[in-house]
Amino acid sequence: MTLDWAFLLITAVNLVAVIGLLLNLGGVLTWVERKQAAVMANRIGANRCYIPVPVPAKAPGGGWKVRWSKRFTLVGLFHAIADGMKMLTKEDYTPPFVNRFIYNLAPFIAFVTVFATFAVIPFGGPVEPARLLDGPLLSGIGALDGARAWLAGFFGDGSGAARTFRLQLADLDIGVLYVFAVSGTGVFAAALAGWSSNNKFSLLGGLRASAQMISYEVALGLSVIGLFLIHGTVDLGRIVDQQQSLWMWGIVLQPHMFFLFLAANIAENKRIPFDMPEGESELVAGYFTEYSAMKMGMFMMSEFVAIAVIAGLVTTLFFGGYHVPFLYDDGFHFGESVVPLSHLTVVVLRLASFTLKVLVLCWFQILIRWTLPKFRYDQVMRLGWKMLLPISLANLVLTAGIAQIVNAR
Amino acid sequence: MNPLLNPKLPEPAYKEEFTAGRLFTYRNPSDLTLWERLYVPEVLRGLSITGSIFFKNMGLWLVWLGYWARGRANEAPRGAVTVYYPEEERPDMTKVNRGKHILTQRLNGEPQCVACYMCATACPAWCIHIDAGEHPDPAIEKYPVRFDIEIDKCIFCGYCEEACPVDAIRLTTDYHTVDYLRERMVYDRDYLLSWNPTKVQQEHVYPGGEPRRG
Numbered sequence: 001m002t003l004d005w006a007f008l009l010i011t012a013v014n015l016v017a018v019i020g021l022l023l024n025l026g027g028v029l030t031w032v033e034r035k036q037a038a039v040m041a042n043r044i045g046a047n048r049c050y051i052p053v054p055v056p057a058k059a060p061g062g063g064w065k066v067r068w069s070k071r072f073t074l075v076g077l078f079h080a081i082a083d084g085m086k087m088l089t090k091e092d093y094t095p096p097f098v099n100r101f102i103y104n105l106a107p108f109i110a111f112v113t114v115f116a117t118f119a120v121i122p123f124g125g126p127v128e129p130a131r132l133l134d135g136p137l138l139s140g141i142g143a144l145d146g147a148r149a150w151l152a153g154f155f156g157d158g159s160g161a162a163r164t165f166r167l168q169l170a171d172l173d174i175g176v177l178y179v180f181a182v183s184g185t186g187v188f189a190a191a192l193a194g195w196s197s198n199n200k201f202s203l204l205g206g207l208r209a210s211a212q213m214i215s216y217e218v219a220l221g222l223s224v225i226g227l228f229l230i231h232g233t234v235d236l237g238r239i240v241d242q243q244q245s246l247w248m249w250g251i252v253l254q255p256h257m258f259f260l261f262l263a264a265n266i267a268e269n270k271r272i273p274f275d276m277p278e279g280e281s282e283l284v285a286g287y288f289t290e291y292s293a294m295k296m297g298m299f300m301m302s303e304f305v306a307i308a309v310i311a312g313l314v315t316t317l318f319f320g321g322y323h324v325p326f327l328y329d330d331g332f333h334f335g336e337s338v339v340p341l342s343h344l345t346v347v348v349l350r351l352a353s354f355t356l357k358v359l360v361l362c363w364f365q366i367l368i369r370w371t372l373p374k375f376r377y378d379q380v381m382r383l384g385w386k387m388l389l390p391i392s393l394a395n396l397v398l399t400a401g402i403a404q405i406v407n408a409r
Numbered sequence: 410m411n412p413l414l415n416p417k418l419p420e421p422a423y424k425e426e427f428t429a430g431r432l433f434t435y436r437n438p439s440d441l442t443l444w445e446r447l448y449v450p451e452v453l454r455g456l457s458i459t460g461s462i463f464f465k466n467m468g469l470w471l472v473w474l475g476y477w478a479r480g481r482a483n484e485a486p487r488g489a490v491t492v493y494y495p496e497e498e499r500p501d502m503t504k505v506n507r508g509k510h511i512l513t514q515r516l517n518g519e520p521q522c523v524a525c526y527m528c529a530t531a532c533p534a535w536c537i538h539i540d541a542g543e544h545p546d547p548a549i550e551k552y553p554v555r556f557d558i559e560i561d562k563c564i565f566c567g568y569c570e571e572a573c574p575v576d577a578i579r580l581t582t583d584y585h586t587v588d589y590l591r592e593r594m595v596y597d598r599d600y601l602l603s604w605n606p607t608k609v610q611q612e613h614v615y616p617g618g619e620p621r622r623g
C-alpha cells in the first residue's frame with residue numbers, strides 16, 4: 001500500500017491550523033478576559049505592559065542621541081506575553097510531600113484532553129484543492145497554470161477525478177461521543193492533581209471537581225441527544241452538513257437546550273459561576289494550590305483553551321458550524337437568484353464565519369463569567385441533578401415523540 | 410430574616426412556634442418570586458445589563474478614537490470612572506487629607522522642634538527616630554540632631570502632629586510616598602525641613618494657619 005501523500009499533507013495543514021488557532025486563542029483570551037472585565041466595570045484594564053520604542057532626540061551638547069521614551073502598549077496585548085514569560089521563568093517548585101509522578105502528570109492530562117477535544121470539530125467547509133485557483137479573477141493569470149496543474153495532479157485520485165477534503169482533523173463516525181469521552185477524561189487532571197498534592201485544600205478541590213463532572217456530564221450528554229435524534233447522526237461533520245439552511249440550526253430547533261448545554265459546558269470547564277473545584281474564597285486555589293510556574297500555567301492555559309473549544313463545539317451543534325446563511329458550495333442562493341462565487345472565496349468565507357462565531361461565543365462566556373455570582377456547592381448539585389437532568393430528559397422524550405410523528409408521515 | 414418580620418409568611422403558625430421557643434430557623438426564607446426562581450430570565454437580564462455597559466464603553470472608545478485621530482484625545486468623553494495614577498490624580502481629594510510630614514522652621518531657618526520626643530512617644534507605628542543635641546540658646550535647650558521618619562511604616566494617624574507642643578511637625582495632604590528604593594523612604598531632618606508639597610497639594614487647609622517655611 002502506498003502512502004496517501006495528499007491526505008497526509010492536508011492533515012498536517014489541519015493540525016497546524018488547529019494547534020495554532022487554539023494556542024493563540026488561549027493566549028489572547030487571557031487578555032480578553034481582563035480587558036473585557038474592565039470595560040464591563042467602567043475601568044480601563046490591563047495596559048501597562050509596553051515595548052519601548054527608540055525616538056531620536058537632540059543631545060544637550062549638540063548632535064543626536066536615541067531616547068527610549070515612546071511606549072508601544074498595543075492596548076495591553078503584551079500582558080499575555082509578559083504572563084507567559086513570567087510563568088516560564090519562575091521557579092518550578094515541587095513540594096517534598098507530593099507524589100511526584102502523578103503530580104507532574106496531571107497538568108499534561110489537562111492540557112492534552114482539551115486540545116484533543118477539538119480534533120473532531122469541522123472548522124471549515126469541504127475543500128477541493130484542484131479547484132482552489134479557479135475563480136474568475138485567478139483563472140486569467142497564466143502564471144498560475146503550473147500551480148493549478150500540480151494541485152490537480154497531487155490531489156487527484158489518479159484517474160483524473162478531483163478529491164474533496166474536509167477541514168477537520170479527524171472525521172470520526174462517533175463524533176460527539178469522542179468529545180464527551182475525551183473531555184470527561186479531563187477530570188482526571190483535577191482529581192489526580194488534588195490527590196497527589198497531598199494537601200487538604202487540593203484534595204477537596206479534586207473531589208469537588210469529580211463530583212461536579214459526574215453531575216454535569218450526564219446533563220451535558222442528554223441535552224444534545226435531541227439534536228442527534230433530529231439529525232439522525234452523531235458525526236459532527238454530518239451534523240454541520242445538515243445545518244446548511246438557517247432553519248436547521250440547533251439554536252432554532254432546540255433553543256432551550258442551548259442554555260443547558262452551555263451551562264453544563266461551563267460547569268465542566270470549572271469556571272465561575274461553577275468554580276467549586278477552584279473555590280478561591282474557600283480553597284485557596286483548589287486542586288492546583290500546590291502548583292507553581294508553568295505547571296500552574298498549564299492548568300490556566302487549558303482553562304482558557306477550553307473556552308475556545310466549548311465555543312467551537314457550541315458553534316458546531318447550535319450555530320451551523322462553518323455555514324454562512326444562504327451560502328452554498330457555488331455561491332449565495334437567495335430564493336431563485338444566485339450570486340456565484342469562486343471555490344476559494346467560499347472556503348475563506350466559511351473559515352471566517354466559523355472563527356467569528358467562535359470569537360463571539362468566547363466573548364459571551366467571558367460575559368457570563370464576569371456577570372454571575374458564584375453558586376454555593378449545594379446549589380451546584382441541585383441545579384445539576386434537579387433542574388438540568390429532568391429538563392434534558394423531558395426534552396429527550398418530547399423530541400423523540402415529535403421526531404417519530406414527523407418521520408411517520 | 411426573622412420570620413416574624415416577614416409579611417409574606419403566614420403569621421399565626423410561625424408566631425406560635427416562635428414564641429413557644431420551638432422554632433429557631435437560621436435560614437432566610439426565600440423571598441424570590443417564581444419568575445426569579447426560574448433563574449434563566451434573571452440571568453439574561455443580568456447579562457443584558459453588563460453587556461450594555463460593555464457596548465456603551467466600546468462605543469465611547471470609538472468616539473475616543475475619533476478625538477485621538479484629530480489630536481484631541483484629552484477632550485473625549487470617557488467611560489472609565491477610575492483614575493489613572495500616577496498620570497492622573499483625583500480632583501476631589503479632600504483638603505484635609507493626612508499625608509507626608511513637614512518640619513516647620515523658626516524665623517532664622519532652624520527647626521522649630523525642641524526634641525522633646527513627644528511625637529516619637531505618641532507614634533503608634535514607632536517610626537519617628539530622634540537624637541537630641543544641646544542648643545546654644547538656653548531658652549530653647551534642645552534641638553534634633555537627627556530626625557528620621559520611616560514613611561513606609563507610618564500609618565498617617567496624625568498623632569505626632571497632635572502631640573507636638575511647639576507645632577513643629579505637620580502632616581500635609583501630599584500622598585506621593587512611593588519609591589523604588591526602600592532606603593529613600595526614610596525621610597531625614599533636612600528633607601523634612603525643606604521639601605515642598607506638589608502643586609496640587611499646596612491648597613491644603615491648615616487648621617492652625619500656614620506653617621512657617623524657609
Ligand code: SF4
Nearest residue numbers: 532563564566567569
Ligand atoms: S502620623 Fe502617626 S504613624 Fe505617622 S509618624 Fe505621625 S504618629 Fe507616627
Ligand code: SF4
Nearest residue numbers: 522523525526528573
Ligand atoms: S516634633 Fe514636636 S513633638 Fe516631636 S520632638 Fe520635636 S517638638 Fe517634640
